[in-house]
Amino acid sequence: MTKEEEFKKYAKKVYHLMILAFSIFIIAGGATIYYMNDPNFSSFGNNQEALVVIPEEIDENLIENGIHVRTGLVDGVGLMAVVNNCTNCHSAKLVTQNKMSAERWNETIKWMQETQNLWDLGDNQQIIVNYLVTNYPVTEKGRRENLTNIEWYDLEN
Amino acid sequence: MKRRDFVKKTTLSSLATLIGAEIVYGSNLLEGYNLVVLQDPDPFKMFNKNKEMIVLNDKPWNIEAQAHLLDDKITPNSAMFIRNNGLIPEAIDAKKWTLTIDGESVVRQKTYTLEELKSKFEHHTYQLTLECGGNGRSEFNPPAKGNQWTVGAVHCATWTGVRLRDVLEDAGIKNNAVYIGYHSADQHLSGDPKKEPISRGAPMVKSLQDETLLAFKMNGKEIPLAHGYPLRLVAGGWPASVSGKWINRISIRNIIHDGTKMTGTAYRVPCEPVAPGEKVKDEDMCIIESMPVKSLITYPKSGAVLNDGTSLNIRGHAWAGELEVSKMEYSIDFGATWRECPIEKPANRLAWQHFSASIDFPKKGYYEVWAKATDTQGVAQPMLLPGWNPKGYLNNACHRIAIKVT
Structure with missing residues (x-):
């Protein structure tokens, strides 16, 4: 040829x-x-009881409205590094609940490596920490916050 | 060639992933064909919880109540928070379950079957307040690491079992005993069988209290799996992590127990107060013992709108760790004035107490009802966040609900 x-x-x-x-x-x-x-x-015509409609989230890396559907993480630079390294042992909910500085995330990673069998993240560590501080920044709460998200309803007496 | 084959294969398979599977085959599947990996289990069904419970974390499971779900005097399972450090054990055979008492300070190591525990020792039932040490963590500033509990990581169910004291004494306690440490059947998140997710305990004085139980019943029934079936240590008034679930071994230690989450910063606060955000060395952190005085308005749910001229009936619970609540007050003007309201005696020591009040509002507008309990030593709940600590424990700031009078 x-x-x-x-x-x-x-x-x-x-x-x-x-x-x-x-x-x-x-x-x-x-x-x-x-x-x-x-x-x-x-x-x-064959959609009888023997058939069920399965949920739509087949693509495990589907992103909808800026949210990674499977984990609930915000789409952003470094998303997949977080998905792949931070959601194996625990839920992404444990990550997104926490708002920390880069220094404290790095300490937390060190703690997980020392006590929780987390592997060496290599270059991904900085990518992950950048993603976290960018997408889940610390907010100033003061000594006591206003009540928010109040669902008003008529109280029947 | 090889590279091209690889490219071809991956192209096709990712295409199938992207489009094929879902639409072409996916919509009509035979019943029973369950895509387990992709379907979230329904925690409310799985744990028999109220649908209004809040899931903070699904691996491990951590679920909390909202204040209005805790209105019952004795908390039903449906409203009890779940706090797990590891994975819930599976396939438990209660008939084969054993409890071993060992450790440096046991006279003779002994193993009991559940049946032996039940038949050999006297049964006792107490209503006991268990509150997560991190309840209220979400309010700390700067934020503290961990599950961001708001107000709902507390419950007060009845527990039936045998006294830990009776069992420890049956095995024999040496004079040098300092602490007990529990061991459980749950699994570490990493899957490492050598790691315990949590192994905490209590000093001998707490371990030997009348109310410290090895429980096999909760609210008169077998303990639900998520709450420690078939055997749970229950130590009311202390961080709920002392009340270990799925207990299969208790060590009588000649030192302060050094199991997982006993050391470092876990369930510890600075021995001396620190400024918010300050770094604290591990050796300057002290173990939390009794929980502080606290209360919760469980009726009405926050957000009630009522007509001008009608009075508002509120109610709730108050508790004070090892102590009792001696005074209950509420304020509708952000603490400018306080009114005292009746507080009932506890069903037994370490059970929460109930308060109620009828409130008249002076005019239309937005109000907050704040509740404040005071313990028998004269210590009251702060309106602001209490002392900051690195792990966000012990937030006993006053609970409040929003009210609008129209």
Whole structure:
């Protein structure tokens, strides 16, 4: 095979692959539109009790409205480093509840490495800490905050 | 070639991940085909909790109540906070469960089956206040590390069991005994079997109190799994972490117990007061013992709107660790004036006490009702946050609810 022939062959392969991908995309897109209009697939007539609709979060790294759906973490630079290193042992909720400075996050990481079997984060440590202090900054609360998020309701006597 | 194959494969598989699986196959699946990894278990069903409970953390499970959910005089399971340091043990066989008493200061190491504990020792029932040491942590400034509990990490259920004292004395306590340390069946989050998620304890004097139980019943029924089934140590009035769950071993120690979360900064506060944010060395941190005086307005729920001229009935509970609450007051003007209201005696020592009041408001507008309890030593709840501490423990600042008179 000459170099050109070889190149053509591979170009063809890529072309076929793209056709395939595009077809899947069209089919899936069509199915999505159909699904939006008829989520129970009722016109197929076989949606009886034996069938259940499963939740939609199949893509484990789906981001919706700036939130990483699976973990609830805010989308931002370093998100996946946090997902991959900080949500294995404990929930992301433990991370997002806490608002700390870079110094205190670094201390916390050290504590987790010394006592909780956390691995060496390497270059990711700075990425993770930057993500945390940027997206979950410390807010000044003073000695006592106002009551907020009050849900008013009529009290029946 | 190899590289291209790899590219092709990954392209296709990520395409399938992106589009294929969900839409083409995903919508109609046979019943029973459960995508476990992707489905969050419903904690409210799993733990029989009220839907208004707040999930702070789902691994490990940490769930708290809201003030109005704690209105019952005896807290039902549905409103009891869950605090876990590790993973809840699975597949417990109560028939095979044993408790071992060991340690440097035990006379003879002994192992009891649950049945032996139940048949050999006298049963006692007490209503006991258990409050998480970190209840109220969310208010500290600068913020403290850990689960950000607001007000709902407290409960007061009835516990039935045998006295820890009776069991320890049956095994024999040497004169040099200082502390007991518990060991439990829960698993460390990292999955490391050599690590204990938590192993705390209490000094002998607390361990030998009448009310310190090895409990096998809560509110007259078997203890729910999340609260320590089949055997829980219950030490009312102290940080709830002393009341270890799923207990299978208790060590009588000749030193202050040095298990997980006994040392370092865990469940400790600065021995001497510090400024907010100040660094404190481990050796300057002291173990929390009795919890401080505190109270909670459990009725009405914050946010009540009432008509001008109607009076408001409030009620709630107050507790004071090892002590009793001797005075209860409320204020509708941010502490400018306080009114005393009746406080009942506790059902037994270490149980919370109930207060109630009828309040008239002078005119329309926005009010806050603040509640303040005072213990038998004359110590009252602060209106502001109490002394800052690195781990955010012991926030006993006055609870308040918002009221609008229209």
